[in-house]
Amino acid sequence: MENRLIPITAIVEVTCIFVNLYLWISFLSIPFGPTEKEAYFRITVAILVPLILSVSAFFLKKPWLMYAAFVCAVPIGLYLLGQNGIWQLFGSLQLLYLLAAVLMTCDRAKTERIR
Numbered sequence: 250m251e252n253r254l255i256p257i258t259a260i261v262e263v264t265c266i267f268v269n270l271y272l273w274i275s276f277l278s279i280p281f282g283p284t285e286k287e288a289y290f291r292i293t294v295a296i297l298v299p300l301i302l303s304v305s306a307f308f309l310k311k312p313w314l315m316y317a318a319f320v321c322a323v324p325i326g327l328y329l330l331g332q333n334g335i336w337q338l339f340g341s342l343q344l345l346y347l348l349a350a351v352l353m354t355c356d357r358a359k360t361e362r363i364r
Contacts, residue, residue, distance in 0.1 A: 258352040262307045262315070265345045269300045272339050295325040296339070303346065312357060315350035322346055 273296045299318040306314035322343050330340025 255356055258349065258356050259307075261345060261349045261352060262303065265303050265318075265342065265349055266300065266307060268338065268342055268345070269296065269303065272296060272335070272342075273300060275335060292325070295321075299346065303349070306349075306353070310353070310357075312350050312353035315346060315353055319343060319346035319350055 273293070276292060276296060299322040302314050302318035302321060306312070306318065322339075326340045326343040328340075329336040
């Protein structure tokens with residue numbers, strides 16, 4: 250008996266990673282003035298931390314890292330969900346983080362049951 254959730258989980262995880270990477274690249278293309286450097290740094294960190302955690306979770310197959318990415322993305326994601334434009338996508342990305350973490354947990358439980 251094989252675990253059928255593994256390909257779905259991988260697709261959700263990779264989607265999280267690429268959407269987050271796209272948002273970070275689109276953020277870098279916004280011209281900022283010298284007085285906005287602090288906001289630029291904070292938003293860059295707020296986007297990069299969940300990205301790094303989700304990439305680590307994907308390669309290490311650790312669900313708790315994906316849960317950590319979700320927890321890190323919630324504050325900025327809820328704020329950006331209220332904004333106009335492409336930033337609403339980052340707010341929606343929180344659901345993918347949570348879905349990926351739950352699927353990873355189910356995969357691990359199912360794989361351990363199969364063995």
